[in-house]
Amino acid sequence: MVQIVGIGLIATFLALILNDQKPMFAFMLTVFVGAFIFLFLIDQIVAVIVMLERIAVNANINDLYxxxxxxxxxxxxxxxxxxQITKDAGQAAISAKIELAGKILILVMAIPILTVIIETVLKLIPQ
Structure with missing residues (x-):
């Protein structure tokens, strides 16, 4: 975590310096550092995914879920x-649309799980 914070602070200071002279370079630095931090965390993300899949297999949970x-x-x-990147670029309207699209896609992806939950609850209710 110290490395990530260090990279973030250094990038922040550089972006502040560049922002006055070359705002486009400051923005590109921000995007690059954000992507770098994400790539830095890939190993931890993979470890979490593997752990969740192992737990699901042990709990006999459908892999689809x-x-x-x-x-x-x-x-x-x-x-x-x-x-966040589009907000940093000063494009709040586009940022809001990205957030809306994410929420809609999450809702669409959740429909099969919600359907199974509702069906399970209906089976438990006596008719």
């Missing part, structure tokens, strides 16, 4: 990352 949940989490993080 775990994959759907992981996709939903991925959509949320990617939408947040994109929205």
């Amino acid at each position: 775990i994959k759907t949940i992981l996709k939903i989490i991925g959509i949320a993080y990617i939408a947040e990352f994109g929205a």
Whole structure:
């Protein structure tokens, strides 16, 4: 974590310096550092995914549900990352549209899980 914070602080100071003279370079630096930090965390993300898949197998949970949940989490993080980058670029309207698209895609991805939950609840209710 110290490395990530260090990289973030250095990039912030450089971006502040560049912002006055070359705002486009400051923005590109911000995007590059954001992508670099994400790539830096790939090993930890993979470890979490492997752990969740192992737990799902041990709990006899359908693989489809775990994959759907992981996709939903991925959509949320990617939408947040994109929205923050566009906000940094001063494009709040585009940022809001990215957030809206992320929410809609999450809803669409969640429909199969919601359907199974509703069907399960209906089976438990005596007729």
